[in-house]
Amino acid sequence: MSTTETLTLGKALNEGLRRALEDDPKVLVMGEDVGRLGGVFRVTDGLQKDFGEDRVIDTPLAESGIVGTAIGLALRGYRPIVEIQFDGFVFPAADQIITQLAKMRLRSQGALKLPVVIRIPCGGGIGAVEHHSESPEVYFTHTAGLRVVACSNPADAYSMIQQSVACDDPVIFFEPKRRYWDKAPVDRSGDWLPLDRARVVQPGSDVTVLAYGPMVKTCLEAASAALEEERSLEVIDLRSLNPLDFGTVEESVRRTGRCVVVHEAPVFSGYGAELAARISEKCFYHLEAPVLRVGGFSTPYPANRLEEHYLPDLDRVMDAVDRVMEW
């Protein structure tokens, strides 16, 4: 079998989960509708059939219960991968994630480890109803004890899910739901970038553009469009939000002197605020312009007939690039 194959992001996740289940009998998949149905996005399709109901567990409809029992399973030596069906439904489990999962290792002074992965399909752009299009990453990046990662493409989806399962810390794993059907080559050889590293996905020299999850594709499109205007954008896929690979960011911004941060979540108190603050602190003498942020408004995610106006798109990114180049 060739080590490289073109897969959708959803299928790449499915194969990554399958590999994790094959590699370690202690790995479990659990969540609502993950078994017989294969998940509402079919990310867990076929796994229960092949690994059985004890390892791919259709749970009762209770997010706190799912995460709380996953913690208990981890304490017994299992490695649960929990699926939260949609971003907006993670909040019933927020207590278990924030007060228990994130803090239990410290509480035990290092005696315990909590290798739990919580998969959360996130972001908008699919014409969904309320609570199905949100970007709740900073609730978790702000919680010490959690690792927070976001995949943007099939190859990373395949590798990062396996790396997250292998990690002895709890990992919140964001999946860009509107990119589930995007196809790209996936290398199964196992020669992967470490989980906590960012990647320069488009080298450039004029402006550093920072993105993660669903916005990486949008920013790459912006980089292509910018070339026509003879502007060279360097796009960095952060991949890991906590910890942040700031070294890669810093190197780039010191070179370009300009930076635009892009995410779907509201700009105010969003992840971009942390990036902008760090860049201003660490790259002050290299900056030609303030760091600009592109993101959602300080409003709840709107009804889907309005979401095209809410979501950052190519034009919004290009507008920020124009402004940052004017300095």
Added chain:
Amino acid sequence: MTIDSARGAPSPGAADDPSGLAEASPELIQLLTPEGVRVEHPDYPLDLTPEEVRGLYRDLVMVRRIDMEAVALTRQGELGLWASLLGQEAAQVGSGRALAERDMVFPTYREHGVAWTRGLDPLKVLAMFRGLSNCGWDPAEHNFHLYTVVIGSQTLHATGYAMGIQRDGVLGTENAAATIAYFGDGATSQGDVNESFVFASVFNAPIVFFCQNNQWAISEPLEKQSRIPLYRRAQGFGFPGLRVDGNDVFACLAVTRKALEAARSGQGPTLIEAFTYRMGAHTTTDDPTRYRLEAELEAWKLKDPIERVKAYLVRGDLADPAFFDEVDAEAKQYAADLRRRCLALPDPQPMEIFRNVYAEPHALISEEQEQFAAYLESFETEGSGS
């Protein structure tokens, strides 16, 4: 079934009155009366040797004395807080002594008596309340999980752990184990506790839910949590619920033992409501005189869990005055040693803040740790220059 009873409206009778004082009744499982008279229950035979009874008496006295010492240490500013178990010794010692070594305990923050039965050094519990760590013991050492401060959270961890035992394929074998989750009457209103009932029931998990109904959730009486006796909640979730006299160490032992055996043999969960009373404050910062009547406290004093065992031992000529003196002296000595050991505990070093947040290297923690170390060192440098 009348409309009223279907709606759960309180109706007369001890069993239907969640806040009433429990009297011996078909609902209340009791093997030792408050007067120290042994009574038999067809479903819960208990055959203890005199030595075993004396052992339980010693447990009860030691646990009460340790608790008293911790309260005193708090009053003197040596502990930041203490949640007293005064009055709940029988529920904790009885259920704790029912456990097999392989069983896993998931406590709240008041199970000092259960911790004692597991062999956990009380100093470790004191260290937590002294603020030296947020808990700090290794749960694997005594199969006694960390204290959990968020109300009810641990019931889900216990349920998940029990699901893990199931997946280990040990139920019904000599390696079988169960979990026991402790929680109070207030916790029964929490979503997590109800979700743990759902998961435990649906997966038939090997778990015992041990609710110490001590009548008060800080200042709120039981009727603020429930209109029916708590043990009846189990029925709606599809597993057995029992009410045991929580001040009767024999009954707590026998009932918990049977529920654990059922769990280990694959028969699924049981809810035990240990009907007891919190004789002290919720914690050392609480003032129960603001919300409850002295008369209630006086009534419960007559049901004291230790006095009834003492009466039973005396009445049966199973212990002489010298034995009681010995136990008292031992408890006093132990508490004095505990106090000395507690006061000798060193404060943690500042850099401890950064330890054990993650299992694997984490760039941000490393960065902040280095910055803080340099900051602290700057004071030393300044000091040496002066």
